Amino acid sequence: MTEAWDAAVEAQIRGAAQRGEFDNLPGMGKPIPGRGMPYDESWWIKSFLEREKLPSDLLLPTPLQLRRRVEQVPDEVRDLPTEQAVRAFVGQLNAQIVAWLRNPDGPRVAVRPVDADEVVARWRAERAPRHVTAAATEPAPVAAPARRSRRAWWLPWRRRA
Numbered sequence: 001m002t003e004a005w006d007a008a009v010e011a012q013i014r015g016a017a018q019r020g021e022f023d024n025l026p027g028m029g030k031p032i033p034g035r036g037m038p039y040d041e042s043w044w045i046k047s048f049l050e051r052e053k054l055p056s057d058l059l060l061p062t063p064l065q066l067r068r069r070v071e072q073v074p075d076e077v078r079d080l081p082t083e084q085a086v087r088a089f090v091g092q093l094n095a096q097i098v099a100w101l102r103n104p105d106g107p108r109v110a111v112r113p114v115d116a117d118e119v120v121a122r123w124r125a126e127r128a129p130r131h132v133t134a135a136a137t138e139p140a141p142v143a144a145p146a147r148r149s150r151r152a153w154w155l156p157w158r159r160r161a
Contacts (some may be wrong), residue, residue, distance in 0.1 A: 037072040061106030066097055070114055077123050086123050 016022060040046070049056055057065055069076075073093065077086045094113040099110070 021048050062100055063106050063109035066111045073114055073119055083120055086120050086138050087116050090114050
């Protein structure tokens with residue numbers, strides 16, 4: 001029975017090859033992914049993320065995703081046009097953090113809401129016009145503090161200067 005099955009499958013493969021159904025398949029002529037490399041159990045999900053162009057952050061648990069978003073807040077608000085947009089962004093992120101704090105899942109990671117006033121102050125400072133003069137760019141000479149020699153007062157053969 002298995003021989004008949006194998007023969008039928010081989011006949012279908014041969015027929016498809018003769019009709020050209022295997023021509024111009026995606027990946028044709030390329031090495032099989034994962035060959036020649038150490039075995040990775042999650043090769044399929046990595047290839048899915050790469051193929052769909054999804055960020056690998058999606059694999060992280062919720063608290064780590066939130067921590068990463070908190071770290072990226074200055075970069076994400078930099079190009080926002082108004083203070084209201086910055087506050088709305090921080091408000092949305094804080095709502096997600098509070099929702100997670102109410103019902104935590106995953107590893108226990110400290111995640112705190114973001115201070116909107118601090119983010120807005122940093123946003124304003126980055127957007128402020130920078131009028132830098134040549135005198136301001138040169139460091140002002142700083143007088144070195146007078147160094148006192150450290151002498152070992154407990155050693156009798158040391159001379160006091």
